[in-house]
Amino acid sequence: MVSQTPFDEVLSEHVYENLEDGLQDGYLHGLDTADYDESVLLWGPPGAGKTTESVGRLAAYAEANDLDPRDVTVVTYRTSLAANIKNRIREWDLFPFVEPETAEEDPYEYMGTGHAVSCRASGFLDSINDEDDRQSKHAGMVDDAAKAAFCAEFGIWFKTGKPWVKSQWEVFHDLYTFCKQNLLDVGTWRHIPEDELLGTVKTNQIAYRMLQEFHEKWGRNASFERAVKTWEAWKAEHDCHDYYEQLEAGFAAPLPATEFVIIDEIHDAYPLMTRVFEEWIEAAGVAVIAGDPDQVCNAFSGAHPSIFTGLNERVDTELPTLKLPKSHRVPDEHFQAAAQILSRHRTPPELETAGPGDLYRHDPAGTLTYADGDGWLPLHPEDPASPLRLFEEYGPDMMFEARTQMMVDGIGACLDAGGVIYRSQDGVAGNWSRRLDVLDALKAVENVRPARQAGISNTDSFGSDGSGRSVTPTASNTRLSTQKARVILQHSDERHLAVSRSDALEDISWEEMKNNHTVGLEELDAWVETTWWSVYGQGREAIENLVYVDDPHGFTGNRERDVTALKRSWDRYDGEFPDLHDVETKLWTLHAAKGDESLHAVVFTGVTGRVRDGVREDEEQAANESRTWYVGLTRARKGLHIVRDAFDVTCDNFRVIPNDLEHEAIAAANDRQAERRDADEGTGGEPA
Numbered sequence: 001m002v003s004q005t006p007f008d009e010v011l012s013e014h015v016y017e018n019l020e021d022g023l024q025d026g027y028l029h030g031l032d033t034a035d036y037d038e039s040v041l042l043w044g045p046p047g048a049g050k051t052t053e054s055v056g057r058l059a060a061y062a063e064a065n066d067l068d069p070r071d072v073t074v075v076t077y078r079t080s081l082a083a084n085i086k087n088r089i090r091e092w093d094l095f096p097f098v099e100p101e102t103a104e105e106d107p108y109e110y111m112g113t114g115h116a117v118s119c120r121a122s123g124f125l126d127s128i129n130d131e132d133d134r135q136s137k138h139a140g141m142v143d144d145a146a147k148a149a150f151c152a153e154f155g156i157w158f159k160t161g162k163p164w165v166k167s168q169w170e171v172f173h174d175l176y177t178f179c180k181q182n183l184l185d186v187g188t189w190r191h192i193p194e195d196e197l198l199g200t201v202k203t204n205q206i207a208y209r210m211l212q213e214f215h216e217k218w219g220r221n222a223s224f225e226r227a228v229k230t231w232e233a234w235k236a237e238h239d240c241h242d243y244y245e246q247l248e249a250g251f252a253a254p255l256p257a258t259e260f261v262i263i264d265e266i267h268d269a270y271p272l273m274t275r276v277f278e279e280w281i282e283a284a285g286v287a288v289i290a291g292d293p294d295q296v297c298n299a300f301s302g303a304h305p306s307i308f309t310g311l312n313e314r315v316d317t318e319l320p321t322l323k324l325p326k327s328h329r330v331p332d333e334h335f336q337a338a339a340q341i342l343s344r345h346r347t348p349p350e351l352e353t354a355g356p357g358d359l360y361r362h363d364p365a366g367t368l369t370y371a372d373g374d375g376w377l378p379l380h381p382e383d384p385a386s387p388l389r390l391f392e393e394y395g396p397d398m399m400f401e402a403r404t405q406m407m408v409d410g411i412g413a414c415l416d417a418g419g420v421i422y423r424s425q426d427g428v429a430g431n432w433s434r435r436l437d438v439l440d441a442l443k444a445v446e447n448v449r450p451a452r453q454a455g456i457s458n459t460d461s462f463g464s465d466g467s468g469r470s471v472t473p474t475a476s477n478t479r480l481s482t483q484k485a486r487v488i489l490q491h492s493d494e495r496h497l498a499v500s501r502s503d504a505l506e507d508i509s510w511e512e513m514k515n516n517h518t519v520g521l522e523e524l525d526a527w528v529e530t531t532w533w534s535v536y537g538q539g540r541e542a543i544e545n546l547v548y549v550d551d552p553h554g555f556t557g558n559r560e561r562d563v564t565a566l567k568r569s570w571d572r573y574d575g576e577f578p579d580l581h582d583v584e585t586k587l588w589t590l591h592a593a594k595g596d597e598s599l600h601a602v603v604f605t606g607v608t609g610r611v612r613d614g615v616r617e618d619e620e621q622a623a624n625e626s627r628t629w630y631v632g633l634t635r636a637r638k639g640l641h642i643v644r645d646a647f648d649v650t651c652d653n654f655r656v657i658p659n660d661l662e663h664e665a666i667a668a669a670n671d672r673q674a675e676r677r678d679a680d681e682g683t684g685g686e687p688a
Contacts, residue, residue, distance in 0.1 A: 002030050002033075002322070002323065002325045003031060003032045003033075004028075004029055005027055005029075005031050006027055007019065007023065007024065007025075007028065007056065008024070010028055010031075010056075010060040011056070011063065012063040014093065014096065015059050015063065015092050015093065018092045018093050020091070026049075026052065026056075028056050033320050034320045034322060036056075036060040036061050036064075037061055037065075038286065039287040039288070039318065040287075040288055040289070040321075040322050041289050041290075041312070041319040041320065042054065042288065042289065042290040042322055042324065043291070043292060043293075044290055044291070044292050044324045045292055045295075045349045045351050046292070046295065046327055046335075046338075046634035046635075047327035047330045047354065048325075048326060048328070049328055050264065050324065051081070051088070054085075054262045054264060055088055055092070055262075058074075058260055058262060058288070059092060059094050062095065062260075067095070067259065068095065068098065069095050069108050069111075070107055070110075070256075070257060071257055071259040072257055072261075072262075073110040073117060073257040073258065073260075073262070073280065073284075074086070074089075074110070074261075074264070075111075075112070075113070075262065075263045076112075076113060076114075076264045076265055077113065077114065077264070077266075077268040077269065078113065078265070078595060079112075081264065085111065085262075085264070086108055086112075089108070089111070095107070110257040114247060114250070114269070114273050114277065115243055115247060117250070117255075118246045118247050118249060118251075118253070119249070119250070121250055121255050121256060122246075122249040122250050122252070122253035123253075124245070124246050124250075125140065125141075136238040136239055138239075138240045139238060139239040139240055140239075140240060140241070141242075141243060141246075142240050142241060146238065146240050147169060147173070150169075150231065153234070156168050156172075157217075161557055163405045163406075163409070163428050164405045164406035166217070167217070171210070171213050171214045171217045171218075172214060172217075172218070172227055173231075175201075175210040175211060175213075175214050176227075176228060177242065177244060178206065178207055178210060178300075178302065179201060179207055180248075181244055181271065181272050181273070181302050182199075182204060182206075182207070182270060182271050182272070183197050183271045183275065184198065184200055184201060184204055184207060185199070185200050186200075186201060186225075186228060187228045188232055190245075190248060190249075190252075191249065191251050191252035192251065192272075192275075196275065198271060205620070206299065206302070211224060244272060247272050247273055247276050248272065250276045251272075251275060251276045251279060255280045255283055258280070258283045258285060259284075259285045260284070260285065260288075261280055261281065261284035261285075261287045262287075262288045262290070263277050263281070263287070263288075263289045264290045265291055265595065266289055266307065266311070267291035267292050267296045267303065268303055269307055270301050270302030270303055277289075278311075278315050281317050281319075282315055284317070289319060291308045293305035293306075293308040293346075294346055294348070294349060294627060295594060295627060295630070296308070296624070296627055297590070297594065297624055297628035298591065299621065305346075325351070325352055326353075326354075327352070327353050327354055327634075328354055329354055329597055330353050330354055330357075330636075331355060331357020331358075331636070332669035332672055332673060333357050333358070333359040333640065333665050333669040334633060334634055334636060335351065335353045335634065335669075336664075336665040336666075336668040336672070337359065337640065337662070337664075337665035338629070338630045338633035338634045339630070340664060340668075341626050341633065341656070341661075342626055342627065342630040344622075344623075344626045345622065345623035346623070346627070354637075356669070357636070357637075357638055357639065357640065358639040358640070359639075359642075359662055360639060360640070360641045360642065361642050361644065361662045362384050362390070362641055362642070362644065363385065363645075364379060364384060364385035364643065364644070364645070365380070365383050366380055366383050367646065367648045368413075368414070368646050368647045370406070370648075375556075375558040375561055376410050376413035376414075376561075378410075378413050378414040379646065381417070385643045385644070385646050387400055387411050387602065388414050388415060388418040391415065391418070391420055391585065394600050394639060394641075396583075396584045397584040397585075397598050397599035398584070398585050398586075398598055398600040398601070398602060399585075399586045399587075399593060399596065399598035399601045399602070399635055399636070400415075400422075400587045400588070400602045400604070401588055401589070401590050401602065401604065401632050402589060402603075402604040402606075403590055403604075403606060403607050403608070403611065403628075404608055404611075405425070405428045406649065407589075407606070407649070408425070408428050408429055408587050408589055409429045409556075410647060411429070411587055411604065412424060412556075412587055413561060415585070415587075416430050416556075416562075416565035417561075417565075418572070419565060419567070419571060420569070420572065421435075421436070421569055421578060421580070421583055421585070422585040422587055423583050423585070423587070424586070424587040425587070425592050428587070428589075429556070429587050430555055430556055430565055431555045431556070432580055434487060435562070435565065435566060435569070436577055436580055437481075437483060437484045438488060438491060438546065439569065439570065439577050440480075441480055441484045441487065442536065442539060442543070443539070445524075445533065445536060445537050446537055446539040446542075446575075447537060448521060448533060448537050449533050449534075450530065450533060477520075478520070479519060479521070480519050480521075480524065481517060481518055482516070482517050482518065482519055483517075485508055485524060486505055486508050489501060489504050489505060489527065490505070490548065491548055491549065492528070492536060492546075493535070493547050495529075495531075496528060496529050496532040496535050497527060498527055498528055498529050507527070539570070539575065540575075543563055543566045543570070544563065546566075549563060550562070584598065586598065590603075590628050590629065590631060590632035591628065591631075593632055593635050594631045596635060597635050597637060598636060598637070599636065599637050599638050600638060600639040600640075601632075601633075601636035601639070601640055602641040603632050603633060603640070603641065603642050603643065604643045604646055604647070605643065605645060605650075605655070605657045606645060606646070606647050606649075606650025607625075607650060607651055608649065608650060612651045615656075642657065642661070642662060
């Protein structure tokens with residue numbers, strides 16, 4: 001039985017008062033196993049509160065030891081979680097006497113992703129000087145422009161335009177990155193000693209499979225080693241760097257903030273990242289390491305359960321293991337479904353789950369199909385499994401999940417047909433960040449006419465049409481962000497621009513360099529002809545006039561899909577568009593869903609032939625697949641929806657999710673709930 005110490009016994013009164021709703025009745029766990037001033041390995045199942053436990057231990061230590069945030073390192077795998085932890089530290093006001101961060105001084109600079117903290121600790125980017133004219137324009141971290149330049153120079157196919165179809169460049173760089181992340185003997189290492197390397201491309205099963213894919217795209221006689229030498233020489237010439245190099249530099253640099261170190265989600269780490277973390281753990285006064293080997297599903301990047309379970313064998317610091325006993329989020333039925341999948345390869349954790357939830361099965365009447373050139377044929381909006389119908393019936397706080405990026409794109413096509421705004425992975429499904437920039441810009445200029453166009457004034461000012469009223473209230477004060485101005489000009493027909501598109505975009509970039517990040521409509525008017533206001537000031541009707549919508553740098557590459565999505569979103573939201581950060585509806589692959597949650601999660605079954613074959617041939621890949629679906633089935637707080645065989649691109653005869661899963665999970669949850677009631681009644685407590 002894990003001990004529980006109420007927060008009000010270990011946290012300062014000041015911090016306790018700042019805890020969010022529901023946490024004031026919370027606990028720190030296992031202080032008899034490892035006190036808050038001792039290192040610990042937190043094993044936290046889905047929804048068990050690993051992050052809360054970690055920050056709670058930091059809060060207790062900070063109060064007892066007069067800690068400064070500059071003495072603390074907090075590292076996570078994902079940028080979003082790093083931001084959440086930093087926000088929680090601020091909201092709890094753990095360090096009340098610390099000045100807020102500024103551009104020159106950030107007391108929380110060692111709280112971020114492993115890459116970011118490595119970079120700051122080593123000063124990795126200090127040598128990059130944007131004002132040095134002699135420096136290559138590609139100096140710094142490798143971006144798409146650098147990759148495209150390399151590919152153009154050597155005649156390499158850079159992008160296919162479809163995230164689920166890899167180009168020559170992508171299969172090469174994916175393999176190269178995997179090798180570096182997994183400490184394989186590939187290319188040149190600057191700081192990792194040879195005796196730290198863990199094998200070669202041919203001795204690592206995943207790397208060897210990726211090598212076969214490389215030869216499929218490049219030809220049987222192509223040399224991966226030669227491609228690596230060419231890429232590394234080009235990087236050296238242009239002083240640009242792959243992201244793994246930030247971690248490698250961190251391995252060789254001391255970590256400045258070592259009194260209290262938190263490493264969250266260590267189960268997602270791969271060998272190079274883990275090796276850096278191990279250096280930091282050994283340097284720490286107190287190390288809190290959190291993760292869950294049951295949620296390891298990033299085998300494609302080198303993650304493995306042994307990275308968590310074998311940590312004590314690889315570091316000198318003693319890390320007693322503390323298993324958190326309760327999931328505060330995952331309902332009984334959802335956990336029973338997920339545990340059934342996990343049990344094929346691992347023993348599910350003993351876990352007190354969050355009580356009854358809803359579990360639904362949806363069998364589609366039609367099929368989501370994809371055709372080159374035409375794109376997706378979405379499910380009918382009234383289909384029982386239609387994403388649009390589920391959104392309409394159960395609300396926007398919903399996460400859609402599928403095994404592959406292509407399937408996620410198909411789900412997005414269904415929501416696009418209804419104008420639903422959602423968040424999704426970069427490059428997968430509709431680019432709503434860019435779409436919203438366009439919609440917000442069109443809304444801002446709707447019905448706006450410069451006075452000169454009305455013909456009643458010789459001035460260039462905005463706002464009057466001669467009738468005694470403003471054409472658009474406060475139009476002369478309306479400002480667009482430079483990003484929205486840039487995007488609307490990129491999608492404007494150049495016949496309606498007063499200057500070249502490149503000149504207008506360069507002017508915007510100059511404004512940003514001067515730290516001006518908004519553009520007034522009068523400034524916009526200087527770049528456009530008077531006809532522009534008639535063409536793009538029509539609100540919803542202006543959407544048809546957008547150009548380059550099907551450009552690879554546009555939205556999805558399918559004009560009909562994007563124009564439909566823009567128009568119907570205008571209707572659905574009545575021209576009042578949300579900030580994308582506030583949008584609750586999300587589309588993720590099962591891997592990307594890890595660490596996230598929603599009121600409802602909709603999981604589409606099905607795997608591709610490549611996944612099926614890998615599972616059949618490799619027990620390690622099969623185990624990773626089980627953990628992947630375990631993660632996907634534990635994302636909802638209330639309703640878990642399982643959609644069966646909705647895609648024609650998946651293997652219907654290969655069921656990772658058994659056909660009777662819903663029935664078996666509900667039955668097991670009912671048994672669990674009956675046991676709980678019997679236990680409560682037997683001890684004289686109130687029935688659950």
